Each structure stands twice: as C-alpha cells, then as structure tokens.
Amino acid sequence: MTDILSADELHQRLLEVGARRYHDKHPFHVRLHGGGCTKGEVQAWALNRFYYQSRIPEKDATIISRMHDPELRRSWRQRLVDHDGGPGEAGGIERWLHLTKALGLPRELVEAHRGVLPATRFAVDAYVHFVRERSLLEAIASSLTELFSPRIIQDRIEGMLAHYDFVDADSLAYFTARPPQARRDVEMALGYVTAHARTPNEQQAVIAALEFKCDVLWSMLDALYHAYVEPAHPPPGAFVAGPS
Amino acid sequence: MTDILSADELHQRLLEVGARRYHDKHPFHVRLHGGGCTKGEVQAWALNRFYYQSRIPEKDATIISRMHDPELRRSWRQRLVDHDGGPGEAGGIERWLHLTKALGLPRELVEAHRGVLPATRFAVDAYVHFVRERSLLEAIASSLTELFSPRIIQDRIEGMLAHYDFVDADSLAYFTARPPQARRDVEMALGYVTAHARTPNEQQAVIAALEFKCDVLWSMLDALYHAYVEPAHPPPGAFVAGPS
Numbered sequence: 001m002t003d004i005l006s007a008d009e010l011h012q013r014l015l016e017v018g019a020r021r022y023h024d025k026h027p028f029h030v031r032l033h034g035g036g037c038t039k040g041e042v043q044a045w046a047l048n049r050f051y052y053q054s055r056i057p058e059k060d061a062t063i064i065s066r067m068h069d070p071e072l073r074r075s076w077r078q079r080l081v082d083h084d085g086g087p088g089e090a091g092g093i094e095r096w097l098h099l100t101k102a103l104g105l106p107r108e109l110v111e112a113h114r115g116v117l118p119a120t121r122f123a124v125d126a127y128v129h130f131v132r133e134r135s136l137l138e139a140i141a142s143s144l145t146e147l148f149s150p151r152i153i154q155d156r157i158e159g160m161l162a163h164y165d166f167v168d169a170d171s172l173a174y175f176t177a178r179p180p181q182a183r184r185d186v187e188m189a190l191g192y193v194t195a196h197a198r199t200p201n202e203q204q205a206v207i208a209a210l211e212f213k214c215d216v217l218w219s220m221l222d223a224l225y226h227a228y229v230e231p232a233h234p235p236p237g238a239f240v241a242g243p244s
Numbered sequence: 245m246t247d248i249l250s251a252d253e254l255h256q257r258l259l260e261v262g263a264r265r266y267h268d269k270h271p272f273h274v275r276l277h278g279g280g281c282t283k284g285e286v287q288a289w290a291l292n293r294f295y296y297q298s299r300i301p302e303k304d305a306t307i308i309s310r311m312h313d314p315e316l317r318r319s320w321r322q323r324l325v326d327h328d329g330g331p332g333e334a335g336g337i338e339r340w341l342h343l344t345k346a347l348g349l350p351r352e353l354v355e356a357h358r359g360v361l362p363a364t365r366f367a368v369d370a371y372v373h374f375v376r377e378r379s380l381l382e383a384i385a386s387s388l389t390e391l392f393s394p395r396i397i398q399d400r401i402e403g404m405l406a407h408y409d410f411v412d413a414d415s416l417a418y419f420t421a422r423p424p425q426a427r428r429d430v431e432m433a434l435g436y437v438t439a440h441a442r443t444p445n446e447q448q449a450v451i452a453a454l455e456f457k458c459d460v461l462w463s464m465l466d467a468l469y470h471a472y473v474e475p476a477h478p479p480p481g482a483f484v485a486g487p488s
Contacts, residue, residue: 021480027475117463118367118459119363119463122363122367125370125373129373215481216362216366219362222477222479225470226469226470235459235466237455
C-alpha cells in the first residue's frame with residue numbers, strides 16, 4: 001500500500017523520473033550536442049523528430065476533446081497556437097521545417113514523412129493513443145517531460161551552434177521559441193496534476209504516465225542510434241543520408 | 245496511375261515484400277538461429293516476443309469484431325483457439341510460457357511483461373491499433389506475414405536445437421505446432437484479400453499493410469539488437485540478464 005504524497009513530494013518524484021529516464025542522458029543526444037554527429041545523422045534526427053512535431057497538435061487536440069471545462073480547454077488551446085501558428089504567424093511546425101530546410105532536406109520529403117523509421121512512428125503513435133485511451137489525468141501528466149525540456153534545449157542550442165557549421169541561430173529558431181512556452185505549459189499541467197491526483201493510485205498513475213512519455217522519447221533515440229550510429233543498420237525503406 | 249493486378253501478380257508482389265522486408269533477414273535472427281546469441285539474449289528475445297504473443301488474440305478478436313459475416317468470423321475464430329487453447333488443451337500462449345520457463349525466466353515476470361522493451365510495446369500496440377483503425381481488408385492483409393513464417397520457424401527449430409544446450413525439442417513445442425496453423429491461416433487470408441482487393445488503390449493498401457507488418461516485426465529485432473547486442477545499451481527499466 002502506497003501512502004498519499006504531498007504536492008511537494010509528488011513534484012519531487014516527478015523530478016526523479018526525469019533524472020533517471022529523460023532523454024538528455026541518451027548517448028545519441030550526448031553525441032548530437034557534443035558535435036559527434038555527422039550531417040547525415042543530424043538530418044536523420046531532424047527528419048524523424050518532425051514526425052513527433054507533426055503529431056503533437058493531434059495529441060493536444062485529443063486532450064482538448066476530452067476536457068469538459070471551457071477554461072481548461074482555452075488554456076490547452078494555446079498549445080495548438082504554438083505549434084500550428086496563426087494567420088501570417090509561423091508556429092513550431094513551420095519553424096521545424098525551417099530547420100530541416102537549413103539541413104538540406106527537401107520539404108516534400110519531410111512533410112510526407114518519407115524514410116521515417118517505423119520505430120519513430122510506433123513510439124509517437126503510442127503517445128497519441130495513450131492520451132486518447134488513458135484517463136485525462138494521465139494524458140495531462142504525460143506532457144510533463146516539459147519539466148525538463150528548457151535545460152536540454154539550452155544545451156542543444158549552445159552545442160549545435162558551437163560544433164556544426166551547417167547550423168546557425170536562424171535555423172534553430174524552433175528551440176529559441178520553446179522554453180518560455182514549455183515553462184508556461186508545465187506550470188498549468190503540474191497545477192492540474194497536483195490538484196487532481198488525490199489518491200495514491202492516481203498519484204502512481206501520474207508518475208507512470210511520465211515514465212511512459214520518457215520511454216517514448218528514449219526509444220526514438222534508440223532507433224536513431226541503431227539505424228545511423230552503431231551498427232548503422234537502417235531498416236528497409238528508411239532514410240539514407242546522401243554524400244555531404 | 246497504378247494498374248489493376250491479376251491475382252497471381254498480387255500474390256507475386258506480396259512475396260516480393262517478404263523477400264525484401266521479412267525479419268528472417270534481420271541480423272538478430274541470423275545470430276539467434278546461427279548460435280551466436282548468449283543465453284541472456286535468447287531470454288530477452290523470448291521475453292519480448294511474449295508481449296507480441298500475448299497481444300495476438302486481442303488483435304484477432306478485434307478483427308473478428310469487425311466482420312459482419314458469421315462464416316468469416318467462425319473461420320477467424322480458430323486463431324483464438326490456437327493461441328488461447330481450450331479446456332484442458334494448451335494454446336500458443338501457454339506453449340510460449342513453456343519456452344520461457346525452459347529458459348529460466350520466472351512465469352510471473354513474463355506474464356507481467358516486466359522488463360519488456362518500450363519499443364516492443366510500441367510496435368506490437370501499433371499492430372493492434374492498425375487492425376482497429378484501418379479497413380478490414382488492410383487488417384486481414386497485415387496477417388500475411390504468415391506467408392513466410394513456416395520457413396523461418398523451420399530454420400529456428402533446427403538452428404536452436406543444434407546450437408543451444410539450454411534448448412530442447414520439448415521447449416520448442418510452440419514452433420512445432422505453428423506451421424500447419426500458419427498455412428491454413430494464410431490460405432484463408434490470401435483468399436479474402438485476393439477476392440476483396442478489386443481496385444488498384446485497394447491492392448496497394450494490401451501491399452502497404454504487409455509492409456507495415458514487416459516493419460513491426462523488424463523494429464522489434466532492431467530494439468533487441470540495440471539493447472542486448474550492440475551497443476548493448478538497454479533502456480531504463482528493461483530486462484537485464486542475470487549471471488548464466
């Protein structure tokens with residue numbers, strides 16, 4: 001029998017999940033941020049990550065569709081704006097396409113998700129299914145990897161600018177925009193989770209939801225590592241970098 | 245514009261998918277059947293593959309739930325019998341647990357899917373979601389990897405018996421039972437697909453469904469290879485073999 005946790009204890013437990021399982025510890029990210037990636041590896045990372053980016057608004061719309069409270073829906077709706085943009089205003093998806101363009105990937109290839117690793121699709125789709133099938137509390141809790149994202153984004157911007165001559169500040173505009181959005185998002189989601197996880201079972205479900213989301217991100221990097229770093233064995237039909 | 249294929253041409257195209265993408269070509273299987281795996285690797289393979297086995301009847305029940313024709317449902321129902329067994333009669337799931345027991349894995353661990361790779365869950369769950377969300381034609385077509393399974397099973401039985409002293413014929417009973425079931429299954433599914441894919445689009449969807457299913461099986465082996473062979477970097481929370 002698990003005891004009920006105070007709000008501070010629950011917060012602490014969530015931070016511990018990140019300390020153990022967030023993908024900043026993955027060897028692929030160490031390599032990416034440390035300058036060890038080839039251009040082809042960076043291309044493969046950006047191409048696969050775009051599949052994730054492109055599904056995030058579907059994930060968020062699914063969450064909104066399950067909320068009965070207009071204020072809650074309004075608050076979560078900001079995430080759609082952040083990713084899809086507004087009239088004459090680029091959102092996160094467009095900014096990611098700016099990055100893939102700077103990396104030399106044709107926009108049609110990226111938008112059609114051609115060559116994306118099946119494991120990327122399976123992991124990302126698992127996230128979309130999770131927020132559809134689990135409780136709203138778990139769906140919201142699974143977004144809490146944003147607790148850890150401002151830090152990794154800072155490392156990424158600094159590392160990529162320092163190490164790759166095919167990357168500049170303009171091409172990294174997606175990342176520059178994200179940290180304030182993530183801080184605002186996580187404040188809201190953490191407030192919701194703290195207020196609504198009122199039994200030990202609900203609190204454990206919240207922690208498990210964050211672990212699940214860490215597994216999604218981690219397995220995307222495992223797949224990249226296997227396909228492009230070691231043993232560099234891309235599955236049939238996957239992206240293969242051209243001569244650089 | 246793609247032309248309509250004859251039944252023979254469609255069959256030929258499906259065989260070509262297998263020749264390019266079926267997981268008998270994956271380095272993990274080459275290693276498994278050739279005697280190159282450690283006992284821990286064989287354990288990890290059997291543990292992860294059990295997650296697949298355990299979801300197959302859910303996949304098949306989903307397909308049955310979408311069929312309007314009693315005769316079709318009766319025919320597909322045999323798959324539930326094959327895997328779940330009958331009164332006093334073991335099915336495929338029980339036979340797989342017989343294998344994991346012979347490999348020294350505690351039954352509770354296997355049945356609870358403890359330590360299963362997240363990528364295994366994501367791939368297998370993608371298969372279950374596929375048969376729920378796509379057309380019945382595509383759902384049935386995705387089962388056609390059984391076109392290729394009798395051959396790989398034959399290789400597996402011979403290879404594992406020849407190379408591993410921790411495996412005997414009794415522990416491989418799952419595989420001995422499968423080929424006649426698979427041949428019967430595939431005859432029915434191939435007949436259905438041939439009769440119901442009547443436009444070029446439907447035929448292409450059938451081919452794509454088989455590619456999808458090959459991707460599911462392939463990505464499961466990619467994840468095993470990454471976690472346990474090279475760089476042998478299991479994700480947080482995954483199975484780690486004990487001293488053997």
